[in-house]
Amino acid sequence: MRPTKRGELLQKALKAFYRNGFNATGMDKLVAETGISKTSMYKHFRTKEDLILAVLRLRDEQFRNWLYRRMEALADTPRERLIAMFDALEEWFAEPEYKGCLFIKASSEFQDASHPIHKQSADHKRLLESHVTDLAEKAGLADPGGLARQLLLLKEGAIVTAHLGHTETPAQDAKVAALRLLKAHAG
Amino acid sequence: MRPTKRGELLQKALKAFYRNGFNATGMDKLVAETGISKTSMYKHFRTKEDLILAVLRLRDEQFRNWLYRRMEALADTPRERLIAMFDALEEWFAEPEYKGCLFIKASSEFQDASHPIHKQSADHKRLLESHVTDLAEKAGLADPGGLARQLLLLKEGAIVTAHLGHTETPAQDAKVAALRLLKAHAG
DNA sequence: ATCAAAGTGAACCGATCGGTAAACTTTGAG
């Protein structure tokens, strides 16, 4: 009952979609890269869209888990952990396979706001926002919601800037800005 | 000698790519939407990639022109114009056809940093950076380069956040943050 | 009036797209 093949497919599909994009990665290419038969894929997922949605769910869990744990590991207080988010981002950007944010890509290839893939990408961002807002609250900072939104603008900006590659130190720039914004919200 | 058809093709292709994405917009769809024959398209552009590069050049000119003029119209001093960038963004986000930044989309569909389309998208961002740095210099603000990079992180963040649609007021949030960053760089 | 440049429509190319069908093999729990 262990979904060995299904999980394996999801993980490998995630990598393939992340490397090549969604529209640019056909099901036949997925067969070639995963070694899993197309028939088997379509037994687990009725359509490519369903596969993509499942991949995004996996990535959401994977990414939030990683980011939250990294923020906890790098700092001890809620306030410091907010700042540590940008150190974690810097680690991510430094990975050789870094290719930006999968959810931004997804919303960019499935643009209609009513599209399930677009909606699910927005959900991921909402979860991040509520976590950062919580942290800002626990840190006793003023207007935690507003501060969280500002910090996340810096995060998203750093993510696309790091991918575009026209700037050298997006994570550090974002961190410097974040420190100043935190000061302005000091309790 | 006026490139009537060529220009018309570029403008309509720009709209089509912006609405539907690059990979998702085939040449046949372009024929259908522009009313221009495929033969004629391939007389002006050797490949789809060439077409896309020309579309991005057009968009670069169009967008920077619009943004710079809007920033000039909305405020009188360099310092105020830096802030006015976020008012201009808010106007852009409010357009019903708003679908994010074409260059972010392009770099997301053509991910390899060495790909001409990716490079050209990075060039666009570089031009914006140098303009904003100039403004920060003219405003007599400290560390104009660093400040410009921070403001542009907010801008890129607001652009993707406005497209994801999970937040109500990305432009205003970015503006509030920008005001605080400007204060920290006061001369 | 002429002639080349620019544009057109339609058919066509091999490759790939998302998805299906059929017949067969592997595997693990009762």
Place this chain on the structure above:
DNA sequence: CTCAAAGTTTACCGATCGGTTCACTTTGAT
């Protein structure tokens, strides 16, 4: 051992992909 679930290979479907070819028409300057 048995039997169903899960996985496999292979071939196939109509549609679309980027791109080409060919025969023809429109247009504007000389």
